[in-house]
Amino acid sequence: GQQLNQSPQSMFIQEGEDVSMNCTSSSIFNTWLWYKQDPGEGPVLLIALYKAGELTSNGRLTAQFGITRKDSFLNISASIPSDVGIYFCAGPGEGAQKLVFGQGTRLTINP
Amino acid sequence: DTGVSQDPRHKITKRGQNVTFRCDPISEHNRLYWYRQTLGQGPEFLTYFQNEAQLEKSRLLSDRFSAERPKGSFSTLEIQRTEQGDSAMYLCASSLVGRRRGYTFGSGTRLTVV
Numbered sequence: 001g002q003q004l005n006q007s008p009q010s011m012f013i014q015e016g017e018d019v020s021m022n023c024t025s026s027s028i029f030n031t032w033l034w035y036k037q038d039p040g041e042g043p044v045l046l047i048a049l050y051k052a053g054e055l056t057s058n059g060r061l062t063a064q065f066g067i068t069r070k071d072s073f074l075n076i077s078a079s080i081p082s083d084v085g086i087y088f089c090a091g092p093g094e095g096a097q098k099l100v101f102g103q104g105t106r107l108t109i110n111p
Numbered sequence: 112d113t114g115v116s117q118d119p120r121h122k123i124t125k126r127g128q129n130v131t132f133r134c135d136p137i138s139e140h141n142r143l144y145w146y147r148q149t150l151g152q153g154p155e156f157l158t159y160f161q162n163e164a165q166l167e168k169s170r171l172l173s174d175r176f177s178a179e180r181p182k183g184s185f186s187t188l189e190i191q192r193t194e195q196g197d198s199a200m201y202l203c204a205s206s207l208v209g210r211r212r213g214y215t216f217g218s219g220t221r222l223t224v225v
Contacts, residue, residue, distance in 0.1 A: 004153075033213045042115075042202050042216030043154065088153050090213070097167060098144065099213070101153025 002027050004089055006102035014110050019076040021105045023089030032072040033090040033099070034063050043088055047074070076107075084109050113137070115217035117203050123223045124193055131189045132220045136205030143186050144214065145178055146202040147171065154202055154216075160186060161208070193224045 003026045035043035047058050049065035060077045086104040093100040116135040124130050136143045146154035158168045162183040180186040200221050206214035
């Protein structure tokens, strides 16, 4: 089945640092989604990507759809305490109606 | 837009008991999804409905699990004869057919089987 692998699994950074994380797939995706999940809450959509090579920003967040269509990247600039959480990449599963999620990247920020 | 609402937020039950969770999607959304998330993992698809029709079920959805969406609005997920391995966060999400921007998740129901 389709699998998404996220790297790194966890990050410990200082406030103000930039963050980079990535997601790779065992198969080609035609959509990439990045979600953030706070403790005890459901995932919230941050950025959606629909085209290979696409670069999309949402405030301090920037995500790119890899040209091979098997990877995607998320960058956060000038991190702040509210960026703490778990970041998930996701893409359409078989049949396209469901999403397949990576295992997440846990971001911890030291003030 | 009041978001996706799930009830209860937390449920502790004894092994062998039955539990039922409710999800109220965003009112104009015609698709509704159930996912399960265990600690340290991403959400895993369980099943989805388009209006009142259940169109797909994952192999994760054993015969102890049943989901309904009787009038195409709210949905229920029932787990019979709960096992400790059922302990997880159960997430509901909804979307509108034709919209590409992923879907909206609720806050989830955290189930603990003791």
